[in-house]
Structures are given as C-alpha cells and as structure tokens.
Amino acid sequence: MISAMENPAGSPVVDLIPLGGLGEIGLNSLVVSCAGKCILVDCGLMFPEEEHLGVDVILPDFTYLNESGDELLGVVLTHGHEDHIGALPYFLDRFDVPIYGTPLTLELVKEKLREFDLERQARLIAVRDGETISLGDFAIEAIPVAHSIPGGVGLAIDTPAGLIVHSGDFKLDPAPVDGRGTDLARFTALGDRGVLALLADSTNAEHEGTTASESSLLPAFREIVSGAPGRVIVATFASHIHRIQQIVDVAKEARRRVHLAGRSMVSVVGIASQIGALRLPSSMLADTVELRSLPPEKVLLLTTGSQGEPLAALSRIAVNDHKQITIRPGDRVVISARVIPGHEKAIARTINHLFQRGADVFYGRDAGIHVSGHGSRDELRALIRAVRPRHFLPVHGEYRHLARHAQLAEAAGVARERIFLAEDGDRIRFSDGVGSKAGKVTAGRVLVDGKAHGDIHDAVLKDRRRLAQDGIIMVIIGVNRQTGEVVTGPDIVTRGVAFAGEEAALISEAREVVAAVLAETGAEVLTEWGEVQIKVRKALRKFVDRRLERRPLILPTVIEI
Numbered sequence: 001m002i003s004a005m006e007n008p009a010g011s012p013v014v015d016l017i018p019l020g021g022l023g024e025i026g027l028n029s030l031v032v033s034c035a036g037k038c039i040l041v042d043c044g045l046m047f048p049e050e051e052h053l054g055v056d057v058i059l060p061d062f063t064y065l066n067e068s069g070d071e072l073l074g075v076v077l078t079h080g081h082e083d084h085i086g087a088l089p090y091f092l093d094r095f096d097v098p099i100y101g102t103p104l105t106l107e108l109v110k111e112k113l114r115e116f117d118l119e120r121q122a123r124l125i126a127v128r129d130g131e132t133i134s135l136g137d138f139a140i141e142a143i144p145v146a147h148s149i150p151g152g153v154g155l156a157i158d159t160p161a162g163l164i165v166h167s168g169d170f171k172l173d174p175a176p177v178d179g180r181g182t183d184l185a186r187f188t189a190l191g192d193r194g195v196l197a198l199l200a201d202s203t204n205a206e207h208e209g210t211t212a213s214e215s216s217l218l219p220a221f222r223e224i225v226s227g228a229p230g231r232v233i234v235a236t237f238a239s240h241i242h243r244i245q246q247i248v249d250v251a252k253e254a255r256r257r258v259h260l261a262g263r264s265m266v267s268v269v270g271i272a273s274q275i276g277a278l279r280l281p282s283s284m285l286a287d288t289v290e291l292r293s294l295p296p297e298k299v300l301l302l303t304t305g306s307q308g309e310p311l312a313a314l315s316r317i318a319v320n321d322h323k324q325i326t327i328r329p330g331d332r333v334v335i336s337a338r339v340i341p342g343h344e345k346a347i348a349r350t351i352n353h354l355f356q357r358g359a360d361v362f363y364g365r366d367a368g369i370h371v372s373g374h375g376s377r378d379e380l381r382a383l384i385r386a387v388r389p390r391h392f393l394p395v396h397g398e399y400r401h402l403a404r405h406a407q408l409a410e411a412a413g414v415a416r417e418r419i420f421l422a423e424d425g426d427r428i429r430f431s432d433g434v435g436s437k438a439g440k441v442t443a444g445r446v447l448v449d450g451k452a453h454g455d456i457h458d459a460v461l462k463d464r465r466r467l468a469q470d471g472i473i474m475v476i477i478g479v480n481r482q483t484g485e486v487v488t489g490p491d492i493v494t495r496g497v498a499f500a501g502e503e504a505a506l507i508s509e510a511r512e513v514v515a516a517v518l519a520e521t522g523a524e525v526l527t528e529w530g531e532v533q534i535k536v537r538k539a540l541r542k543f544v545d546r547r548l549e550r551r552p553l554i555l556p557t558v559i560e561i
Helices: 063-067 103-114 184-193 214-226 241-253 263-274 288-293 313-318 344-356 377-387 399-411 458-470 500-519 529-548
Strands: 013-020 029-034 037-041 057-060 071-076 099-101 124-126 132-135 138-144 153-159 162-166 197-201 232-235 257-261 299-303 332-335 360-362 391-395 426-431 434-440 445-449 472-479 486-495 553-560
Touching (some): 071 132, 138 184, 184 377, 241 257, 241 263, 257 288, 257 313, 263 299, 344 360, 377 399, 391 399, 529 553
Parallel strands (some): 071 099, 232 332
Antiparallel strands (some): 013 426, 057 445, 132 138, 138 153, 472 486
C-alpha cells in the first residue's frame, strides 16, 4: 500500500482516517494526514451502554497514531461536548501535543484535565471565530456554527491536496440565543473556491424539515415558571449554556433566585459566567443557607440528572436522598433534555418518584421544553448546496444516519461514486482531486474501568453479564498436598442463583455432586488442583443446567493444606 508520504505521480496525497464517530454517537476522532504529518480533529469518548457492565467510559483506539510514523502536530477541537473532548485526559497521557479550541471549549478541557492533574502540562491554544492557524502544511480556519453549546466551530482545513471542510456539530438556527449563528455565507465562499471533500454532521439525517430554534423554548419556560405556585426545578445538561441562559432570564422576570445543584452544573456555570458566555448576576444566586429561608415561589433550581443518572442531583432529589433539597407538593420539575438511548428506564423511574412526592413534572416532546442542537434534513441539504463539495463523507452518527445523509447528498448533486459511507478505521485517500478507499487501519474501542485503561476485554464483560443474569457458585475444597486427601469441604456458597427458599436444597445437592466427583478422582489427580477445578466446574455446570436451566459463573477453589 502506498503511504501518505509516497505517490508515484508526485502529486500531494491526503488521507482522512476516522478513529471514532462513524457508526456510533460518540468517540468522535478524525486523523487528517499529509506528507508524513497529521492532525487530530476532536478527541471524544462514549459512555457505556447496558452491556458494558462496570465500564466507566469508552475511548477510541489511538494505536494508529503510534504505528503510522506520521508526526502528530496537534489536536483541533470543534466544541466542548464530552463526545468531542472527553478522551483528552487519556490521550495526553500518551501524546504531548498542543490542543486548539475556542475559549469556552478550552476552559471545559482545562476543568476536565484538572480532575486528572494534567492541566499544568497541557498546551492549550485559543482560536477565535474566523481565525486561521498553521500546523505544518495545514492551514485550519475556525468557522462559527450554532450548536447546543457556545463556541462550536466548523473547520476549513487547507491541505496540499485540496480543501477539506468539516461542519462540526451544527444547526442553522435562525434566532440563536447568543446571536452567534452558523456562518453559512463563509461555507458558501469556501464552496466558491472549491472544496475537495465535505465531512458533515449526520445526527438528524432521518428528520425532515428544520430543527426548531433554541430561542423557541422561551415561551414554554416562561409559562411554566410564571404559573408555578411553588419552586421550579429544571434539569438539563450543564453544558447547555444557551438553555440555562433562557431559564435564568425567565427566573429574573419572575423575581426568583437561582440555586445550582450538582457538581458539573456549578462548575460549568461558573466557567461560562467567568468568560462572559453566560449572564448570571451573582445577586441572583442563592446558596444552601438562603435556600432554606426563601419562599418557594421565589426559588428556581438548576440541576443535573436529566438522564436519570443514579448519583446526579435530580435522581437523589427524586428518591428523597438529597441533603438540601426535598420535593414538596406544588413543586414543578422540568426535564429539559432529549433521552439518550439506554437511559429510558432510569428517566422513567425518576419521573415516577417525582410524581409520587407530589411534584408536577414536565417532560417529553409535547412539553415544548427541548430542541435538538443538530440540523435536520433541510439544513443538511442547505450546507451541501452551499459547499458544493467534490466528495462527501457523512460523519457523526450511527450507520443508518450516515446512510440517510449519503442519500441526501446524492439527491443534492454529489455523484454517488464520490460519496464515502465509511466506518471507523477506513482510510479515505485523495490524490489528483480523486478520492478512494485505501484499506483500513487499527481502530476500535478501548474500555476504561476505574484505573484499568484498555484491560477490559470481551471475556471480562462476558463474565460480568453472567454474574448479573445468572449469579455465581463458589466451591471451596481443602486438599492435603502430600496425600491428595480431601480434608475439608466441599463448601459451597451461592449468590444470585436461587430463591431464598430453594437455596439450602440446591447447595445440599450441589455438594453431593462435587463430593461424587472427588470420590471418583484419584489421589494423584487431586494434587493437581487445575484438573480438579475443571472436573468440578464441568459437573456443576451440567447439574445446574439440568436443575435450573441457568448458567451461573462457577468458581472452584482448591486450597492446599
């Protein structure tokens, strides 16, 4: 295979290599490589799903960056959401390169790095709207885009092989809360110049029409707050500064003080206020002591926990486990966020608990309290027509989103052979103005469990699933190391295998099964504890399968005495 540094014709070659973000929502990370040097666009993580038992976060596999031989010049961030910056603490543990992003994005990065004691060693370089930075042969322009967090940008990446445009996460909001919309005119000007390839956000590629403006939520918030007889509690993502701004403005109109609940809410609101991305006068804030004395109709609480996370503020409030906040009849609770797939049951439980405690809960699409930060099909079509790319690569979405976006691009005039439905690890190569797939590189998911980084393999997850579903049987046998005589046991302990009334009988029968195996095993074999474990596990597995039709994890332990 010809490398990015070699081309028989002598013309420049540029490779686009997604290490994450294609086929999933999260893990966004893209390598742009040319002439032996490369940059990384975004460095995101993904949160675990139900099958990832005990896993804390999931990262892209960055092995390729070590193996390619390319010099990594830096990381360029499109915005400050976790699925675009969350892997940086783990990444910077292995790669010492500068990080570029808009001011709010870098402040959020700094806060995240502080948790890992990495903020002092990181080189964070702020980029302003419209500014162009030079990294080797790459010239990268930051283009303002509207999204569900301030400071989002698209990127125009000028390479020796042509101009690459990355939309970032975007929508064409006609009335952005902060007045900073997507600069479609700049995208159009880039199209006039000629764009080799467009990479565009596919999240809402299945949704017809346009995404409603963030500012369209203001009337619903105003109605909920103005008509509330008691406190109003609003749960939303801490990073959704535009939404928080609208809620703060409504609270100000209603002469309510604002109390912040949840560590990330306090942190992000503080950062946004400090750099001017959020207007929240300190006189409006109520601390814990003031909260106790204020009349209910003078209080609005902003909390984390819109996804039903067990330790988040709203979840603890819902089950009456919060030290400062207790639900009272007449309280109004607003859950202003979309449901992330996999969180449906947790959110439903939280809502049920809130209703049980007398709250009036506003949630779901019909409540008019949430809009997406991603553009729908009309907006995606408008971007493609503005940029008029020679090639098109849908990014940021599950495979069905990418496929629908590819169909939309073809209908908008991009030739089918110039549209690349890629997967993580695919190498998309451009030379002489022509793109093609040029093999695959190492890519995948790295699971992080506590301090175990990359050590959680399929076998571990399989065992955890079996423990959760079928329980565990532990067998303890004491064997004389010289004679092979069984001197203690077999003792059997079970957890999660049988109901309380059945457990004693099950253990008694299981002990007989193990005793029979030991009785027919020669003394010499009994000193080989590995073989004993295999025999006991096989016999018990057959017994439990016949008796309960279940497959618990069976752990025989032989103690040499």
